[in-house]
Amino acid sequence: MAGQAPRTLFDKIWDSHVVERMPDGTCLLYIDRHLVHEVTSPQAFEGLSLAGRAVRRPDATIAVADHNIPTTNRRSGIAEEDSRLQVETLEKNVAAFGVPYIPVLDDRQGIVHIIGPELGLSLPGMTIVCGDSHTSTHGALGALAFGIGTSEVEHVLATETLPQRPAKNMRVEVNGRLPAGCSAKDIILAIIGRIGTAGGTGHVIEYAGETIRALDMAGRMTVCNMSIEAGARAGLVAPDETTFSYVAGRPFAPKAEALDRAIAYWRSLPSDPGAAFDQTVSLDVSDLVPMLTWGTSPETVVPITGRVPDPDQFTDPARRASAQRMLEYMDLTPGTKMTDIPVDVVFIGSCTNSRIEDIREAARIARGRKVAPGVRALVVPGSGLIKKEAEAEGLDTMLKAAGFEWREAGCSMCLGMNPDKVPRGKRSASTSNRNFEGRQGPGARTHLLSPAMAAAAAIAGRFADVREFS
Amino acid sequence: MEKFTKLTAIAAALPMANVDTDKVIPSRFLKTIKRTGLGKYLFDPLRYNPDDGRENPEFVLNREPWRKAGILVAGDNFGCGSSREHAPWALLDFGIRAVIAPSFGDIFYNNSLKNGLLPIRLPRQTCEQLMADAAMGGNARLTIDLERQVVVRPNGEEISFDIDPFHRHLLLEGLDDIGQTMALAPAIDRFEERRRREWSWLPSTTGA
Secondary structure, eight states: OOOOOOOOOHHHHHHEEEEEOTTOOEEEEEEEEEEOOOOTTHHHHHHHHHHHHSOOOOOGEEEOOSSOOOOOOOGGGOSSHHHHHHHHHHHHHHHHHHEEETTSSSSBBBBBHHHHHTTTOTTTTOOEEEGGGGGGGGGTTTTTEOOHHHHHHHHHHHHHHHEOOOEEEEEEEEEOOOOOOEEEHHHHHHHHHHOOOOTTEEEEEESSHHHHHHHHHHHHHHHHHHHGGGOOOOOEEEOOOHHHHHTTTTTOOOOOOOHHHHHHHHHOOOOOOOOOEEEEEEETTTTOEEEESSSTTTTTTTETBOOOGGGGOSSSHHHHHHHHHHHHHHOOOOBBBBOOBBBBBEETTTTTSSSHHHHHHHHHTTTTTOOOOOOOOEESBHHHHHHHHHTTTHHHHHHHHHHHHOSSSSSSSTTTTTSOOOOOTTTEOOOSOOOTTTTTTTOEEEEEOOHHHHHHHHHHOOOOGGGGGG | OOOOOOOEEEEEEEESSSOOOHHSSSSGGOOOSSSSSOOOOOOOHBBTTTTTTTTTTTTTSSSTTTGOOOOOEETBTBBOOOOOOOHHHHHHHTTEEEEESSSSSSSHHHHHHTTEEEEEEOOOHHHHHHHHHHHHHHGGGGEETTOOOOOOTTOOOEEEEEHHHHHHHHHHHTOOOHHHTTTTTHHHHHHHHHHHTTTTTTTTOOOO
């Protein structure tokens, strides 16, 4: 439109989905894709039943169980009663409301944020929601994707819309050539370390710059996945040739002439030159060192060459007190070299890092080596299809020969809702997204890091600098 | 949703920043298919001794008179983390109807509004004053008047707060916003029609 002010990628997706603008600025936003899982949906379906409402657009909705399901002996069902009830409730609800569902024993089953992009259900320019905060993952495709609560799940099921107030625009520009040993996970940990867990609150983050452009889709998804750990409900990467070639050929993606029309539209989405951002942050990664966390908040990052910080270095009394509590929970002594900290459990998986690229990285480090005695190491692919692909490449054989356990797809040890848990007091090197107290099980001590760094920790029996493993 | 108009209650201070939703209610308690009964799990990691499951006598909600607290005054970034609506459900089931903090996790903030739990953003210094009030316990109740958008301190001082008019209206009337949106069905129909024309490439989930 001539004379229109330059707009960001977020503005464009937002504007194209406004059904109605209310006087106070709240917009009724149309939702293109609704992903449903077993944990945050039962009360929403119950609400629909009680009000006698139907699902407005079953054809925009898809359901899968991921949080509760075991990652071994899948065929013998779910032993934990409350977990089984949640999955059975989902199955009953999707049948009653006519919502498409991917069954637990289907090869396409997996973590909801893995299978959306993998199946071509998540596409550029879309609005995508799910009752899970890591919905931000899908933003890597150039879609506006954000997590919602159960009341909002019910709202979307009933109306295919959500009343929302527009977020602010934040641009995180990442430049520099990513050094060997570093990955997308190290980039996003460095960003969260810089801006803090509330740095993106109220904003949607657009990740830009040459380093982001050079990332493959798996890496972009890892970055966008942890936007919520920086407080932002959504992360975005402008769609480009990397995106289009990723999307082409996926089962649900448009094909042939429809794909051409879609791509022509997607090319109009990147932020206009001169578009205004409320905040801009720049990061040069040329000198980045592999990162990991030491505390119980994702912002507590430190390079692998670093040491456990001393709480006295924080001048703010609240931050000092919080650091003290974290060190106590994590059972760490200030000044300890990160590479001197032993690990008990290694988890490679979750919606952050369970794609084929992540498993290849882990296998590259594991190949011809052995998991250290006393360390339990799990590799959990993000979907049944990733599992098959990894097996076709022989990655499972390599990992198993090194002493890793090779599992079925699911959320697994990310969040302690299924049999995979970190025991109380044990220290975990985890490729997941949250190191909150008790996240991987009551009393579990979680350190976040990349798949290569996690594999290196499994081999060394302590945190190790993956750059020494090539 | 229960209406929120005016509340006078005992306030409990939780002077910690970044209280994440896993602290409000750990994920192992999310395996429910109901909204009720979650109050006993509220703040489980802080409230109970991990070794024997007994109450931690130091924790504010385990002490009189704050066992009956109806308002929570917390630190920065309260409710960061997951999208679980079980967090506001657990707070409400315990009896807390309002949380006052300098800032909130975005999803928690929204989830609270949908459930009649009022999240109030006030500057950090003000929150610290209110925490000091809260420490006085039963003799120092706080009042929250949503109609007038003020928090009234025990000394009578009024502190005004912001909330968007849309949610204020829903809270005051106890309205279900799905019903409100359904009244806009014709606009949604028109939008969908236009999209079918312009975005005919958009795939449905019913056939790959």
